[in-house]
Amino acid sequence: MNQQENFPTLAVILAAGQGTRMRSSLPKVMHQVGNRPLLGHVLAAADAAGADALAVVVGPDTPEVGEYVRGLAPHARTFVQRERLGTAHAVLAARPALQTHEQGCVLVLFGDSPLIGAETLARLRQTLIEGAAVAVAGFLSEQPDPYGRLLVEDGHLRAIREAKDATPEERAIKLCNGGVMGFRADHCLWLLERIGNTNAQGEYYLTDAVEQANAAGLSVVAVEVAEEEILGVNDREQLHAAEQIFQRRRRRRAMQEGVTLTAAETVYFSADTQLDADVRVEPCVVFGPGVQVGRGARINAFSHLEHVHIEPAGIA
Known part of the structure; x- marks a missing residue:
């Protein structure tokens, strides 16, 4: 111990x-x-x-x-x-x-x-x-x-x-x-x-x-x-700043874990988003709450996903 x-x-x-x-x-x-x-x-x-x-x-x-x-x-x-x-x-x-x-x-x-x-x-x-x-x-x-x-x-x-x-x-x-x-x-x-x-x-x-x-x-x-x-959040500007930092961290983590983000700055994550390795995310995607994406799946551009589990056979 x-x-x-x-x-x-x-x-x-x-x-x-x-x-x-x-x-x-x-x-x-x-x-x-x-x-x-x-x-x-x-x-x-x-x-x-x-x-x-x-x-x-x-x-x-x-x-x-x-x-x-x-x-x-x-x-x-x-x-x-x-x-x-x-x-x-x-x-x-x-x-x-x-x-x-x-x-x-x-x-x-x-x-x-x-x-x-x-x-x-x-x-x-x-x-x-x-x-x-x-x-x-x-x-x-x-x-x-x-x-x-x-x-x-x-x-x-x-x-x-x-x-x-x-x-x-x-x-x-x-x-x-x-x-x-x-x-x-x-x-x-x-x-x-x-x-x-x-x-x-x-x-x-x-x-x-x-x-x-x-x-x-x-x-x-x-x-x-x-x-x-x-960073403490006391007003809407600080809330926005915290969101930007969170998203930057989350994008970096996704890529480090083997996810491809073709236009990372346009992808928005929720705190509970789960992406397996070899997932490919195209531009302008929003992951709402409750999203899980299996290995090898592709998420098409301009998708907005919530409360869904996606495997490669079911491209969004």
């Missing part, structure tokens, strides 16, 4: 945001990329990373989010954040799950970040296995101005400095806060409970766990990840 298999993991997914910038009656995390809700992508990544338990924090006015979770991941526990008082407050809404998860680690994810990958979560977990009490995902940006900076000294993350509070020297730092965090389970609840709300907004910020951990002499480490991995 490897170290990760012997290090039980609880994934806490924060999905209570109102998403007012989406200008929609649909909860933000239910908007789709690749015909799958944003939240569904995060749940899938946590499952692929081998999370042993899932806790999803939802808002009091979005019952459809809880229903979706129960349908997709019936083993997950859902918790309601009745007041939106910051990210640390949101994680503590899942207190019963944290209290029963005493060993291993806790990964805190965001339900509006659909591009997070299982490998990234595994890297955060490995950092905790190797002794860090807190691991923070960070990314390098050529345009870091709006982001909090990760202040790293001698391999240790000393602080997260918000852009508005940063000195000129700190603003020159390009390693930015990605939001996603990991905690060793034996320190997680204790650290969260020490976070206060003495700030202008009166909210409890998850990032303050870094300061608390350092003050207690615990190891805090930044883990560099690709910027697109932790």
Whole structure:
């Protein structure tokens, strides 16, 4: 058994945001990329990373989010954040799950970040296995101005400095806060409970766990990840950007698995599309939900397919 298999993991997914910038009656995390809700992508990544338990924090006015979770991941526990008082407050809404998860680690994810990958979560977990009490995902940006900076000294993350509070020297730092965090389970609840709300907004910020951990002499480490991995979706433009990244990744994966895309940029995939090797896809094809294509089949140009299983004898 490897170290990760012997290090039980609880994934806490924060999905209570109102998403007012989406200008929609649909909860933000239910908007789709690749015909799958944003939240569904995060749940899938946590499952692929081998999370042993899932806790999803939802808002009091979005019952459809809880229903979706129960349908997709019936083993997950859902918790309601009745007041939106910051990210640390949101994680503590899942207190019963944290209290029963005493060993291993806790990964805190965001339900509006659909591009997070299982490998990234595994890297955060490995950092905790190797002794860090807190691991923070960070990314390098050529345009870091709006982001909090990760202040790293001698391999240790000393602080997260918000852009508005940063000195000129700190603003020159390009390693930015990605939001996603990991905690060793034996320190997680204790650290969260020490976070206060003495700030202008009166909210409890998850990032303050870094300061608390350092003050207690615990190891805090930044883990560099690709910027697109932790892209959050807050408006329609960001939703569009996430869709484009998803499609680019999915086309690349299809070709690496032996699929021919004669005009790759014109082919659109769903998250559950299954194509066997030696499938040939002509231009301007849309794979809707529930499509499976067997080895050697050809998909003609301008096809729009949904809920169908195609074998070579049945060319679309």
